[in-house]
Amino acid sequence: DAMVIQNPRYQVTQFGKPVTLSCSQTLNHNVMYWYQQKSSQAPKLLFHYYDKDFNNEADTPDNFQSRRPNTSFCFLDIRSPGLGDTAMYLCATSRDPGRQAFFGQGTRLTVV
Amino acid sequence: TQLLEQSPQFLSIQEGENLTVYCNSSSVFSSLQWYRQEPGEGPVLLVTVVTGGEVKKLKRLTFQFGDARKDSSLHITAAQPGDTGLYLCAQAHGSGNTGKLIFGQGTTLQVKP
Numbered sequence A: 001d002a003m004v005i006q007n008p009r010y011q012v013t014q015f016g017k018p019v020t021l022s023c024s025q026t027l028n029h030n031v032m033y034w035y036q037q038k039s040s041q042a043p044k045l046l047f048h049y050y051d052k053d054f055n056n057e058a059d060t061p062d063n064f065q066s067r068r069p070n071t072s073f074c075f076l077d078i079r080s081p082g083l084g085d086t087a088m089y090l091c092a093t094s095r096d097p098g099r100q101a102f103f104g105q106g107t108r109l110t111v112v
Numbered sequence B: 001t002q003l004l005e006q007s008p009q010f011l012s013i014q015e016g017e018n019l020t021v022y023c024n025s026s027s028v029f030s031s032l033q034w035y036r037q038e039p040g041e042g043p044v045l046l047v048t049v050v051t052g053g054e055v056k057k058l059k060r061l062t063f064q065f066g067d068a069r070k071d072s073s074l075h076i077t078a079a080q081p082g083d084t085g086l087y088l089c090a091q092a093h094g095s096g097n098t099g100k101l102i103f104g105q106g107t108t109l110q111v112k113p
Helices: none
Strands: A004-007 A010-013 A019-025 A031-037 A044-050 A053-056 A064-067 A073-078 A087-094 A107-111 B005-007 B010-014 B019-024 B032-037 B044-049 B055-058 B061-065 B071-076 B085-093 B100-103 B107-112
Touching (some): A019 A031, A019 A087, A031 A073, A044 B100, B005 B085
Parallel strands (some): A010 A107, B010 B107
Antiparallel strands (some): A019 A073, A031 A087, A044 A053, A064 A073, A087 A107, B005 B019, B019 B071, B085 B107
């Protein structure tokens, strides 16, 4: 059974039209990560939560926001997507910071 | 700041060949994780190495942690097409509740039948 679930699996959005990606977990892990992965590249950390404490990476564009209303759910909001935001977005959880990460299947976002 | 360097970035080999992938850092790892990612899926943990000089085996995969804990390698014996994927090393960075998991650049492996 999937423990980290991302929805939708595929999303096509228009340039500049806000989009929200969701992630849920059944592991009750403290840490939730959002990574951006472009074709044949490594996952790049956008931000992460320890419980409700939000940690933003210095080079994450302001266009990207996140919400974690409770332990189980986390959302990635892209306020005004650009063509360069086309990528796979991966959500992951971890019991503790830096420990083994459990990934969802990802949301493949295409901005047209 | 790129903390982890992986090499090679791309590798295309024939079925049955052996290969080694490297992960290096200028700083000491407390521990290192290796993941494999298949196309269209999220990465999945293969192994965590913790002790300098440690060697772990997972079927045809052998993972080694350098004595100084600044480098690690993944060796695959008799590669098969099912080994095709992106191999990533990852390191915990930072401390306390702000700690996070950072990935190396990855090695894309293609094994041809």
